[in-house]
Amino acid sequence: MAWSLLVKGGALVDGTGAPAGPADVAVEGDRIAAVGRGLRGEAARVIDASGLVVAPGFIDAHAHSDLFYFGCPSAESKVRQGVTTEVVGMCSFSQAPVHPARRDAVRSWAGGVGAALELRWETFGQYLDALRAARPSVNVVHFVGHGALRLAVIGPDDRAATPDALRAMERLLGEALDAGAFGFSTGLVYPPSAYADTGELIALARAMAPRQGLYFSHIRGESSMLEASIAEAIRIGEEGGVGAQIAHVKAAGRENWAKMDAALGLIDAARARGVDVSGDVYPYHAGSTKMDNLLPAWVHDGGIERLLERLADRATRRRIVEECLVDGERWRNVSMGAVGFDEIQIATCARRELEGLNLAALARQTGAAPAEAMMTLLLDERATVAMVVFSQSPDNVARVLAHPAIMVGSDSIGLFAGEGPRPGKPHPRAYGTFPRVLGEYAREQRLFPLETAVHKMTGMPAARLRLTDRGLVRPGFAADLTIFDPATVKDEATFAEPHRYPTGIPWVIVNGAVAVDGGRFHAAGTGRVLAP
Numbered sequence: 371m372a373w374s375l376l377v378k379g380g381a382l383v384d385g386t387g388a389p390a391g392p393a394d395v396a397v398e399g400d401r402i403a404a405v406g407r408g409l410r411g412e413a414a415r416v417i418d419a420s421g422l423v424v425a426p427g428f429i430d431a432h433a434h435s436d437l438f439y440f441g442c443p444s445a446e447s448k449v450r451q452g453v454t455t456e457v458v459g460m461c462s463f464s465q466a467p468v469h470p471a472r473r474d475a476v477r478s479w480a481g482g483v484g485a486a487l488e489l490r491w492e493t494f495g496q497y498l499d500a501l502r503a504a505r506p507s508v509n510v511v512h513f514v515g516h517g518a519l520r521l522a523v524i525g526p527d528d529r530a531a532t533p534d535a536l537r538a539m540e541r542l543l544g545e546a547l548d549a550g551a552f553g554f555s556t557g558l559v560y561p562p563s564a565y566a567d568t569g570e571l572i573a574l575a576r577a578m579a580p581r582q583g584l585y586f587s588h589i590r591g592e593s594s595m596l597e598a599s600i601a602e603a604i605r606i607g608e609e610g611g612v613g614a615q616i617a618h619v620k621a622a623g624r625e626n627w628a629k630m631d632a633a634l635g636l637i638d639a640a641r642a643r644g645v646d647v648s649g650d651v652y653p654y655h656a657g658s659t660k661m662d663n664l665l666p667a668w669v670h671d672g673g674i675e676r677l678l679e680r681l682a683d684r685a686t687r688r689r690i691v692e693e694c695l696v697d698g699e700r701w702r703n704v705s706m707g708a709v710g711f712d713e714i715q716i717a718t719c720a721r722r723e724l725e726g727l728n729l730a731a732l733a734r735q736t737g738a739a740p741a742e743a744m745m746t747l748l749l750d751e752r753a754t755v756a757m758v759v760f761s762q763s764p765d766n767v768a769r770v771l772a773h774p775a776i777m778v779g780s781d782s783i784g785l786f787a788g789e790g791p792r793p794g795k796p797h798p799r800a801y802g803t804f805p806r807v808l809g810e811y812a813r814e815q816r817l818f819p820l821e822t823a824v825h826k827m828t829g830m831p832a833a834r835l836r837l838t839d840r841g842l843v844r845p846g847f848a849a850d851l852t853i854f855d856p857a858t859v860k861d862e863a864t865f866a867e868p869h870r871y872p873t874g875i876p877w878v879i880v881n882g883a884v885a886v887d888g889g890r891f892h893a894a895g896t897g898r899v900l901a902p
């Protein structure tokens with residue numbers, strides 16, 4: 371018996387949540403060949419994991435790297451966290467299908483993250499072929515974005531789907547599932563996904579129910595509308611007959627923090643009556659998205675050029691301020707709740723010198739009121755600004771993370787440090803999510819045992835996605851492994867210095883290939899586009 375790789379002497383945390391125990395793991399090619407104590411056999415390569423934990427490769431249950439794989443297929447900031455599989459096509463965004471006349475709108479979704487995409491495809495299948503050719507270093511579980519479906523059929527306008535349009539979206543959804551999509555995602559705060567009513571989404575869910583497609587939902591409101599929005603997502607799953615996942619569960623805006631108990635209660639009650647609903651969370655009390663999402667949905671009606679025209683119009687700006695400014699000092703909208711201007715930080719924009727500045731500081735610098743400074747920034751940057759928003763309660767983050775139906779999803783893009791493709795001050799979750807759960811929440815705060823933390827990053831998302839050969843360390847399973855030091859594993863990325871790799875994760879193996887080797891990064895096309 372000759373194996374390609376033998377990982378010896380580690381403590382196995384197998385992804386099921388079961389207690390750690392000593393075990394060696396043998397790999398042959400891209401599969402796990404044997405698991406057990408004191409394995410004996412020839413191996414081309416031996417890794418000594420003494421004092422370390424051997425776990426399944428982490429599955430990022432909610433990621434946006436698809437907007438960036440073509441610019442950064444290495445996804446180094448993810449692989450160095452131990453991530454070997456990412457779930458993408460989230461929050462209504464996917465780069466296919468594309469209507470040839472609406473390429474610019476799809477491209478603008480990735481605009482905030484900098485990739486200059488050509489979008490040479492039209493169908494979801496053609497897109498996945500291009501993605502395979504880009505050879506990402508992580509495995510990819512892809513959803514199709516409801517925004518892409520709607521944009522292709524209806525366009526960027528705020529109107530209801532006609533029966534014909536609904537049938538056309540169902541057909542495109544079916545094509546995407548045939549090509550390899552695991553289901554569809556919404557972003558019900560992001561136009562044009564936000565323009566759908568509940569009935570449209572139930573109809574789409576029903577159309578994919580016979581195929582066991584999944585519905586991943588960025589819900590309609592994470593602030594004042596939190597409970598109604600979670601109830602809507604549960605209803606879409608329940609009446610549509612599909613599994614539903616609530617994305618990045620949070621209560622945004624201080625005045626809404628107390629709603630979290632009721633929100634989790636809705637998930638518990640649905641599960642108690644047999645509804646297949648779960649959720650994901652990132653371990654930070656700040657979120658991140660494009661800054662134009664601070665504007666009300668009607669400002670986006672008709673697409674980016676219409677949005678810029680509105681921002682250039684004084685009367686429209688006054689109307690926006692009247693609608694969103696609270697007490698003259700906080701900004702309220704449906705996705706963020708009410709947040710102070712000093713809690714909204716510029717993450718990335720074309721003028722590098724502004725990155726890292728908050729809107730209160732920008733206002734002082736420009737001499738304008740904060741709301742005016744924000745709208746002028748969006749106008750000058752053609753709405754291509756990413757932000758970090760401190761809108762959540764740290765207590766709620768821990769409570770959600772500990773919930774038995776919630777897994778870990780970073781909601782972020784795979785990047786690389788130094789002169790990477792996307793400098794600036796992005797949210798540190800792109801570099802720190804998984805080691806932060808292990809180090810800060812499991813080891814330091816003792817929120818849950820290490821085995822539970824690993825389960826929320828491996829076996830739980832694999833079961834959610836019905837991946838039958840990943841997420842656990844078992845003979846016959848794919849050889850995706852993360853080897854870390856439970857005593858030192860730590861996220862090093864901060865909001866001030868986000869481009870820092872974590873420490874304490876010396877080896878990461880993707881499909882049997884050693885992608886991180888003694889702390890050195892080697893990934894080159896080690897991932898695969900996975901099929902449902």
Ligand SMILES: [Zn+2]
Pocket residue numbers: 460461557588617618
């Ligand atoms: Zn989202």
